[in-house]
Amino acid sequence: MSEPRHRLMDFVREEIMPHRFCSGCGCGTVLNAFTNAVEGIGLDSAKMVCVSGIGCSSWIPSPYFKSDTLHTTHGRPIAFATGVKVMRPDLTVVVIAGDGDVAGIGGNHLIHAARRNIDLSVFMVNNMIYGMTGGQVAPTTPAGVKTTTTPHRNVEPAFKVADLVVAAGASYVARWTTYHVFPLLESMQNAMSRKGFSFIEIMSQCPENYGRRIGLRTGIDFLRQFKEKAIRVDKARGMTEEELEDRIVIGKLCDVERPEYVTELQKVTAEQVDLLRAEKEKVD
């Protein structure tokens, strides 16, 4: 008997499925939501460029998503994506990378891309650890967690990346978890269809390399915890810092219209071309 075929198999590289993510890993859910979002807004995957870096979550677009992909060096996906967008503004450029890439090594690229408000969609899969290399401490690891490189306990507080991006001036910022898949899907559609820098922090699970260190051995344990800890942004507004310490604030954190980088760049180029033409006419 032939096996049933999922309709979204048109969007992924079917020949290499099942993918190599661990059982219960959140990256698969993100891939599922992402392909659903692309299908939902009717994006042509031939007119998309997906950029990723190094890490488990960077495998979501490359090799699994069927479009043009750039699998770049560690921490530089946003830098490469900026280049792609400036040269080809007609393409939809999406960055899917992990917290190590976007917030750790590539933190500077992130804040400057947000400041410029370049038309990119950045989906940061935050599994709170460097999972692929064996569970080293990441800037997003919560304090008190024992990892390979912090065997006694981590003393650094976790990085609130989405809040940083809001402050840096992005036009659309949201935070969701892999449990809240329907709003995540909707948010991804908004992010990809709007102009300007859009950033979604997706809290994801790593049952293998993070979960076993904090006593959550399966994907289910993580999702249950996300369900309990998540709090909507409008509810969280009146709460104090202590009350929110162990919670995950989910929802749309910012949605504003600001001048977009590539459009502004094109305006400057057009102005300069006009000036040069006028000068040339004067000389002639």
Next chain:
Amino acid sequence: MYASLLERHRRGCKLIEITENLCKGCEICIEFCPLKVFEKSDKLNRKGYYLPVVTDEDQCVGCRLCELLCPEFAIIITNE
């Protein structure tokens, strides 16, 4: 198979299909189905994971949460 599909359609039910060899047995569908349609079975797939089975398909309202939560694209809901 087609006859049964047609019959389900007439009754207004949903069809749940599980692609056995894509499943990695994470059991997220079993845990998070709001109506507890799935159950763990003794059946192993080619890779040696225990597969979920549909216990009561008539319960399903076709919310598609399992389809979207499944990390493996292994659940297909036909919701006509």
